[in-house]
Amino acid sequence: MSAIRFDNVWKEYGDHIVLERITLDVAPRAFVALVGPSGCGKTTFLRMLLGEETPTRGQILIDGYPMPSEPDADRGVVFQRYSVFPHLTVLDNVLLGRELQRSRLLGRLFGRARREATEQALALLDEVGLKGHEHKYPASLSGGMQQRLALAQAIMRGPKILLLDEPFGALDPGIRADIHVLMKRLWNETELTVVMVTHDLSEAFSLATRVIAFERSRNRPEERERYGATISRDLEIFPRRVAQPRTDHPIRSGRDDPAAQGA
Ligand SMILES: Nc1ncnc2c1ncn2[C@@H]1O[C@H](COP(=O)(O)OP(=O)(O)O)[C@@H](O)[C@H]1O
Numbered sequence: 001m002s003a004i005r006f007d008n009v010w011k012e013y014g015d016h017i018v019l020e021r022i023t024l025d026v027a028p029r030a031f032v033a034l035v036g037p038s039g040c041g042k043t044t045f046l047r048m049l050l051g052e053e054t055p056t057r058g059q060i061l062i063d064g065y066p067m068p069s070e071p072d073a074d075r076g077v078v079f080q081r082y083s084v085f086p087h088l089t090v091l092d093n094v095l096l097g098r099e100l101q102r103s104r105l106l107g108r109l110f111g112r113a114r115r116e117a118t119e120q121a122l123a124l125l126d127e128v129g130l131k132g133h134e135h136k137y138p139a140s141l142s143g144g145m146q147q148r149l150a151l152a153q154a155i156m157r158g159p160k161i162l163l164l165d166e167p168f169g170a171l172d173p174g175i176r177a178d179i180h181v182l183m184k185r186l187w188n189e190t191e192l193t194v195v196m197v198t199h200d201l202s203e204a205f206s207l208a209t210r211v212i213a214f215e216r217s218r219n220r221p222e223e224r225e226r227y228g229a230t231i232s233r234d235l236e237i238f239p240r241r242v243a244q245p246r247t248d249h250p251i252r253s254g255r256d257d258p259a260a261q262g263a
């Protein structure tokens with residue numbers, strides 16, 4: 001659960017202005033969908049939130065504090081493809097989420113911590129509908145299953161903010177509908193703040209509590225790089241969270257358990 005503030009953020013690559021004048025307050029536990037034409041800077045926006053890129057002007061605050069300059073476990077991410085590691089089993093991919101949460105160098109889990117993490121990973125796999133597939137490799141899973149696995153891996157890190165970059169864009173419509181139900185439930189049951197990029201407006205409106213559109217205010221080809229995209233629409237959607245967060249949710253129990261965190 002985290003509040004996000006963008007305070008007049010710009011992102012430029014050399015002379016190319018990608019984003020400009022982004023000022024935005026996101027409430028804790030919001031589900032924001034980000035839409036806009038290809039190339040307008042949606043992924044760049046997410047990468048700044050992840051800490052992979054820094055603004056060239058302005059600043060980003062998380063819960064009132066300047067954002068850490070590197071990615072950490074407080075922010076999890078799922079990309080459209082290839083978020084999971086092909087050489088690790090389904091279970092090990094999820095366990096890796098926990099190991100990454102702990103530490104870059106000393107992340108390996110042993111003994112009791114590993115047993116407890118394994119229990120949580122199995123519960124999470126059950127929750128995302130991958131029970132029985134624990135010992136398979138990602139290549140033998142369908143696209144929808146791989147994205148469920150990527151979600152489980154991201155959530156296993158115990159993030160406060162979940163960043164999704166067109167995570168369901170490559171899936172067939174029927175599978176996408178199923179994963180929407182799952183996504184909604186995960187968001188409902190946890191304290192996650194979600195920021196999801198999508199090119200699918202119906203997906204944006206059916207999942208999000210707020211839909212934000214990026215657009216360039218001027219788009220003449222000869223001045224394309226002189227003006228960045230900025231927020232052109234910002235629609236609050238009727239809040240439809242139905243449940244309080246579950247106190248026994250695998251994510252919460254993961255965060256609250258000192259043994260699992262290697263303390
Ligand atoms: N590392 C980079 N160096 C230079 N230009 C970049 C870099 N990353 C993104 N861009 C440019 O920023 C613009 C926005 O890219 P992106 O954020 O990927 O857009 P979107 O996700 O909305 O399709 C594009 O013109 C892209 O070429």
Ligand SMILES: [Mg+2]
Binds near residue numbers: 043
């Ligand atoms: Mg993109």
